[in-house]
Amino acid sequence: xxxxxxxxxLLPAETEALIAGALRDALGKPTEPATGISCLADGADALFxxxxxxxxxxxxxxxxxxxxxxxxxxxxxxxxxxxxxxARNVHRLAFTASTSEAHMAASEFMIRQADEVWAVWDGQxxxxxxxxxxxxxxxxxxxxxxxVIWPDGASRD
Numbered sequence: 001x002x003x004x005x006x007x008x009x010l011l012p013a014e015t016e017a018l019i020a021g022a023l024r025d026a027l028g029k030p031t032e033p034a035t036g037i038s039c040l041a042d043g044a045d046a047l048f049x050x051x052x053x054x055x056x057x058x059x060x061x062x063x064x065x066x067x068x069x070x071x072x073x074x075x076x077x078x079x080x081x082x083x084x085x086x087a088r089n090v091h092r093l094a095f096t097a098s099t100s101e102a103h104m105a106a107s108e109f110m111i112r113q114a115d116e117v118w119a120v121w122d123g124q125x126x127x128x129x130x131x132x133x134x135x136x137x138x139x140x141x142x143x144x145x146x147x148v149i150w151p152d153g154a155s156r157d
Contacts, residue, residue: 002060003052004037004110006135007044007120007149008156010073016047018151019120023051026118026149033057037110039064039103040083042076044120044132049083060113061087064106065095104130104138111138116145122156123148 011019027034036052037060038045052059061084063069072080084090091109095102107130111117117139119132126133139146 001032002035002037002113002115003048004107004114004117004139005045005048005120006107006110006117006132006139007048008122008132009041009043009045010157011043012155012157015154015156016043018154019044019149020047020051022149022151023048023118023120024054026147027051027055027057035060037062037113038083039068039106039110040080040087042073042079046076046079046083048118048120049086053083053086059083059087061090062106062110063090063092064102065093065098067096068098068102071098100128100130104134107135108138111135111142111144114139114144116147118147118149120149122150122154124156 033056035058038049039062049059119136121132136146
């Protein structure tokens with residue numbers, strides 16, 4: 001099973017803990033380790049990538065743009081670097097600037113590689129082009145199953 005992740009960033013610590021637990025529960029007991037596909041951003045992407053690795057799965061990283069890492073919060077750089085180094089494969093898109101267009105192109109790339117998409121999503125509209133709701137809509141248009149993960153008590157700023 002190849003699972004692509006989409007989801008919210010810049011989450012409160014309490015919500016990150018809830019989501020990390022929900023992702024571990026969703027992966028269940030590793031009878032056949034999954035392959036996770038992630039852009040490794042802070043929030044849902046990194047939590048999912050770590051859960052995949054913890055469950056003995058394979059991680060595939062997608063880097064939307066050459067300047068992607070620089071656009072992530074500085075406090076996330078060490079986790080990003082660690083997860084990127086743990087990825088079995090890294091796909092780098094041809095964009096230079098880390099824009100919404102680059103991020104949506106990376107999401108569309110992940111959708112084409114996946115059997116299923118997991119969305120750490122509060123069900124609200126995207127706050128900008130390429131947001132979680134846009135990725136969910138693109139996955140559904142492509143015919144993929146979308147599993148929404150938003151545990152009770154989770155919140156966004």
